[in-house]
Amino acid sequence: MKAISLFCSVSLWTIIFCVSASGCGSSESMPLSKSEQFASTGSEDVSDINEIAMNQVPTEGSSLDPEVSEDSAVERKIIYESELRIEVTSFDDIPARVKDVVKAHDGYVASSSLDGISGTRRSGTWVIKVPIRKYADFLDQAGKLGELQSQNENSTEVTAQFYDLEGRIRTKKQEESRMLKHLEEDTAKLEETLAVERELMRIRTELESMQGRMRLLAHQVDFSTVTLHVQEYRDYQPEQQLGFMAEVQRTFSVSISRLVVFIRTLAIVLVGVLPWVLVLFLPALFIVRWCSSWLNKLLTSFIQGWRKWWNIKIQ
Numbered sequence: 001m002k003a004i005s006l007f008c009s010v011s012l013w014t015i016i017f018c019v020s021a022s023g024c025g026s027s028e029s030m031p032l033s034k035s036e037q038f039a040s041t042g043s044e045d046v047s048d049i050n051e052i053a054m055n056q057v058p059t060e061g062s063s064l065d066p067e068v069s070e071d072s073a074v075e076r077k078i079i080y081e082s083e084l085r086i087e088v089t090s091f092d093d094i095p096a097r098v099k100d101v102v103k104a105h106d107g108y109v110a111s112s113s114l115d116g117i118s119g120t121r122r123s124g125t126w127v128i129k130v131p132i133r134k135y136a137d138f139l140d141q142a143g144k145l146g147e148l149q150s151q152n153e154n155s156t157e158v159t160a161q162f163y164d165l166e167g168r169i170r171t172k173k174q175e176e177s178r179m180l181k182h183l184e185e186d187t188a189k190l191e192e193t194l195a196v197e198r199e200l201m202r203i204r205t206e207l208e209s210m211q212g213r214m215r216l217l218a219h220q221v222d223f224s225t226v227t228l229h230v231q232e233y234r235d236y237q238p239e240q241q242l243g244f245m246a247e248v249q250r251t252f253s254v255s256i257s258r259l260v261v262f263i264r265t266l267a268i269v270l271v272g273v274l275p276w277v278l279v280l281f282l283p284a285l286f287i288v289r290w291c292s293s294w295l296n297k298l299l300t301s302f303i304q305g306w307r308k309w310w311n312i313k314i315q
Contacts, residue, residue: 105141106130125230
């Protein structure tokens with residue numbers, strides 16, 4: 001009986017030991033659930049995870065937001081140019097009216113040219129600079145100077161060029177500051193100091209050139225360019241079919257007009273040539289006459305010598 005009870009006890013303990021070993025093995029091989037993994041992490045790991053998650057969440061206006069452009073805050077730089085052609089029945093007051101319109105819009109005339117005289121069809125061209133804030137209103141007022149025939153507008157965006165130049169200027173200024181600081185603190189040899197000064201001079205030259213281009217570009221952006229052409233058409237009548245006598249009369253009038261123009265042109269040419277004739281022709285005439293007399297003497301002496309030789313030969 002004791003042997004049987006001992007055997008049962010050993011068998012029972014063996015079964016318990018096997019079950020325990022199998023349970024531990026299964027618990028080690030089984031993956032933890034998400035809740036168990038989260039529970040197994042410490043408080044410091046949780047805070048790190050939350051911080052990473054907050055950093056990955058796109059904020060408003062960031063580059064991760066597809067609906068917000070990176071250049072939404074960049075001011076666009078655009079150069080505006082226009083060309084207007086206007087016809088008027090009287091050109092007398094046009095220059096003064098153009099001047100008044102330009103002055104009323106805080107602009108200025110960059111260049112101008114007027115053609116024709118009173119009694120003929122006159123025309124004028126003005127290149128005008130107008131502040132961009134008054135550009136549209138100026139076009140409207142300029143178009144009312146007469147009958148608007150055509151209006152052409154053109155715009156050129158220079159945003160990238162403007163900000164690229166601005167960044168290069170900023171970089172050059174920083175480079176200049178570093179060179180100045182190096183020049184003040186450096187106690188090296190004279191050759192090194194001269195080398196730094198030459199480099200500083202080169203940087204300043206490039207910086208001044210960039211700043212000049214920047215000022216020109218900014219002025220072109222701030223002031224739009226308007227080219228205004230005004231043509232006078234006074235008492236204009238469409239051409240009609242002419243009769244024979246009317247056509248003869250018109251042809252004769254045109255021929256007389258051209259003859260008068262030819263005579264006037266010829267007179268102007270002669271007046272222009274006269275100083276050259278006095279300076280060049282008279283000396284040339286004196287030289288020709290002197291050469292002619294010399295040639296005559298030479299020819300005469302040759303003929304006389306030939307005659308003497310011929311007479312001697314005959315004798």
